[in-house]
Amino acid sequence: MDAIQTAQYARALYGAHGDKAEAEAAKKARDCELAAKPDEARQWQAVRAAIRALRGPNQS
Structure with missing residues (x-):
């Protein structure tokens, strides 16, 4: 990807x-890690980082 x-x-x-999208991506990355699919896990981690960037900084 x-x-x-x-x-x-x-x-x-x-x-x-x-x-909830960031948590969903984190769950999928963890599932891939547990299933010994490191390439897919890295892709989900990248998606998670992109979602975090979309959300922007936390606001109080």
Whole structure:
């Protein structure tokens, strides 16, 4: 998955799940790690980072 695809997937996941999207991506990354799929886990970690960037800084 290249950077553009990662960003597109992150936007779609964030649009579908809102503030829960980052947790969803983290869960999928963890599931891939447990299933011995390190490449997929890295892709989900990249999606999670892109979602975090979309959300912006935490606001009080």
